[in-house]
Amino acid sequence: MPVAAIPAKPHARPDVALRRVGSEWVLLDAARDRAHVLNLTAAVVWTYCDGEHEPAAIAEAIVADIPAPDPAKIRADVEDVLRRFAAEGLLQ
Amino acid sequence: MAVPPHVLEFSSDDATAVPALDALYHAAPATNAPPTLRYALNRLGADAYIATSPTRPPFGPASFGDAWAFVEWRAIEDILNDPGPETVFVHAGGVRIGSRLVLLVGASGSGKSTLTALFLERGHPALGDDVLRFAPPEGVFSAVPRSLKLDANAFHLLTLETRTKALSSIGTLLAAGSHYVSPAALCPAWESKPGRPWAVVVLESAPHRGSAALERYSEGEAAVRLVQSMLGAEFGPGAEARTEASLKLLESLGEAAAFHACGARPSVLAELIEEMAQS
Numbered sequence: 001m002p003v004a005a006i007p008a009k010p011h012a013r014p015d016v017a018l019r020r021v022g023s024e025w026v027l028l029d030a031a032r033d034r035a036h037v038l039n040l041t042a043a044v045v046w047t048y049c050d051g052e053h054e055p056a057a058i059a060e061a062i063v064a065d066i067p068a069p070d071p072a073k074i075r076a077d078v079e080d081v082l083r084r085f086a087a088e089g090l091l092q
Numbered sequence: 093m094a095v096p097p098h099v100l101e102f103s104s105d106d107a108t109a110v111p112a113l114d115a116l117y118h119a120a121p122a123t124n125a126p127p128t129l130r131y132a133l134n135r136l137g138a139d140a141y142i143a144t145s146p147t148r149p150p151f152g153p154a155s156f157g158d159a160w161a162f163v164e165w166r167a168i169e170d171i172l173n174d175p176g177p178e179t180v181f182v183h184a185g186g187v188r189i190g191s192r193l194v195l196l197v198g199a200s201g202s203g204k205s206t207l208t209a210l211f212l213e214r215g216h217p218a219l220g221d222d223v224l225r226f227a228p229p230e231g232v233f234s235a236v237p238r239s240l241k242l243d244a245n246a247f248h249l250l251t252l253e254t255r256t257k258a259l260s261s262i263g264t265l266l267a268a269g270s271h272y273v274s275p276a277a278l279c280p281a282w283e284s285k286p287g288r289p290w291a292v293v294v295l296e297s298a299p300h301r302g303s304a305a306l307e308r309y310s311e312g313e314a315a316v317r318l319v320q321s322m323l324g325a326e327f328g329p330g331a332e333a334r335t336e337a338s339l340k341l342l343e344s345l346g347e348a349a350a351f352h353a354c355g356a357r358p359s360v361l362a363e364l365i366e367e368m369a370q371s
Contacts, residue, residue: 017335019342022311022350026342028319030335035319037312 004087006079010058011051013092018046029090036088041066041074042081049091055082097176100167100237101127106135112160129170131163146170164272168223168238172323180226180337183321186219186233187211188284189369193233195224195348197317198295203358206246207295210362212278213254219284221275223323227286228340234286239272247271249359254278289348292318293365296354304355306364314350315342 017028018038025043027036038046044065048058059078063071085091102113113133132144133156141159142152145166152159172181185196185204189211196204208221219225219235226233242250254277275282292314293306319338351368353361 017339019339019346021315021342021345022348024310024312026312026315026319028335028338028342030331030338035316035338037310037316 004083006055006082006086007091009051009054010049010082010085011092012046012049012085013090016090018043027090029088032089034088036090038081041077042084045078045081046085049082049085055079058082097174097179098128098171099125100171101130102133102163102167103130104133104135106133106141109133109135109141109156109160112156113163129167131167133159133163147173161272164239168236171236172223175225178227178229180228180334180341181236181323182224182226182233182318182341183222183323184224184318185221186224186235186284186289187216188218188287189216189366192290192369193219193284193287194365194369195233195289195292195318196295197292197314197321199297201298202295203246203298203300203353203361204295205240205242206249206358207362207365208275209240209242209246209250209273209278210359211366212240212275212282213250214362214366215279216366217279217282217284218275219286226322226337226341226344228337230286231340231344232286232288233344235283237283239274240278242271242273244271246358247273250278288344291349291351291369292345293351293353296352300354300356300358302355304353304357304360304364306351306353306361306368309350309352311345311348311350314348315345318345 015031019026025038027038041062044062045058048061059075062078063074066074068074104110104113129146134142136142136153139155140153141156142150143159143162144150147170148166151162175181185208187194187208196207198204205221208218212218219233220238221240223236223238224233225236294309294314294317319341322337355361
């Protein structure tokens with residue numbers, strides 16, 4: 001998959017839907033006939049993709065939301081997740 | 093029970109063919125509604141039959157096995173082609189073990205029919221071995237009346253008593269060497285009540301090797317497999333309805349566990365799934 005640039009303020013496509021399944025989450029991209037399985041962190045990142053939060057702000061919010069021994073890893077994970085969302089065309 | 097979109101009627105002018113058609117009919121949901129789709133299997137001569145359906149030209153003269161297989165094929169195709177409102181079909185098997193509904197997902201040849209037959213023989217009712225009905229408004233799965241199609245290996249896993257009782261018409265028309273077995277022959281009260289899944293078991297594709305094993309699996313991946321198993325647009329809803337059905341299907345799986353099953357011994361696998369569901 002090509003490396004995708006993360007938008008300045010990631011904005012989720014409104015036609016992509018998020019649903020919880022068991023301990024995981026699924027993003028349904030019906031327009032492209034695709035579905036993506038997310039873990040909790042990625043699902044929370046998705047909820048912050050409202051076009052108003054910059055990646056750093058999303059990362060800080062998630063560090064606050066999800067207490068973890070290694071905040072730096074959370075920040076890196078958030079960046080990876082946003083890059084994946086962009087690469088998969090899930091952002092507008 | 094809601095009247096399904098179609099009520100099927102099977103008839104024959106040949107007394108020897110009636111039990112075979114009864115097996116199909118027994119598998120249909122009980123309803124007093126008048127039939128909307130009529131099928132007939134009439135005899136022309138020694139092992140020469142002609143089969144008629146509402147949606148295709150007459151088929152035959154053909155052997156009994158082929159004519160019967162034509163009727164069975166047309167019946168399920170006609171149901172799938174016109175599911176009626178608020179219904180989609182999913183390519184999966186489903187059995188109820190105790191109070192728990194377990195869905196079986198996998199490619200053709202992965203063992204859905206074999207496991208369903210083994211569960212039926214163990215007294216567990218089923219929704220079907222290959223096609224399930226899903227009602228998005230309620231988020232529940234229900235049975236599709238259909239004979240199980242078993243290959244010779246799967247058929248011989250059944251007990252001799254069951255094999256003797258079962259309708260096992262060797263089909264040569266669509267699937268050479270297949271045994272069409274009525275679920276009612278395997279378990280008189282074969283039809284499970286509708287419900288939401290307790291678990292989804294993703295079956296490994298053939299060829300199956302090694303010991304039977306059942307392991308925890310990603311709930312999300314299993315759900316995606318099930319969404320991808322929704323039968324295509326040619327069978328029903330347009331894109332918008334399909335999206336809505338996909339979301340309802342995901343919601344229906346909200347609390348479902350997921351497992352991955354593999355191995356070459358379906359009887360052992362059936363026991364593992366049974367133990368898991370009864371735990």
